[in-house]
Amino acid sequence: MEILLSLLVGVLMSVSVWMLLSRNLVKFLFGLVLISNVANLIIFKVGGLTVGAPALITDGGSAEYANSLPQALVLTAIVIGFGLVSFTLVLAHKAYQAIGTLNVDEMTLAEKRQDPADSEKSS
Template structure:
């Protein structure tokens, strides 16, 4: 299971890097979303995937328990990435309203320098 998750994380990081290197602002935003999802899966996989582990509750006796710390970190990271993504979307919408483009080269003003 860890091998499958590692391949999935690698594919997400690869797609995110490709999309963040493009010129379109929307693709950059989607790339940052993919990168955050890859990071969430990476934290979950590093915490260890157990098949028959029980929830860490008092009074419950089991052979192995699930570590709650990676799940808490992922929950916090999801909230932070949602806030950052919404801020970037609003910023991109406002830039498109003002300048009429989402091309990063035109937003930088490097269109006529070549």
């Protein structure tokens, strides 16, 4: 089971890095969604896997529970990841409206390249 899930983590990680390195902003966004999922899965998985034993306290039973700590962390992470991705999504949309491209290498308004055309415009 552990080997299988590690394989899954590895594949998902590779795919998300591949997407993040893309010059296309939409693919980058897909990578961002995916890497959030991978991160959550990793946190959850390294906390130990217990099949079918939710962390619910039953009366009298002192049974073994699933590890509750990573669950709590992942729950928080999912929600924050959602906030991040929705904001980035809208930002990408607005950026496309303003700049007219989705190529991240051309989105260099914040750090302009030093070329004469730019300095002429700014003066």
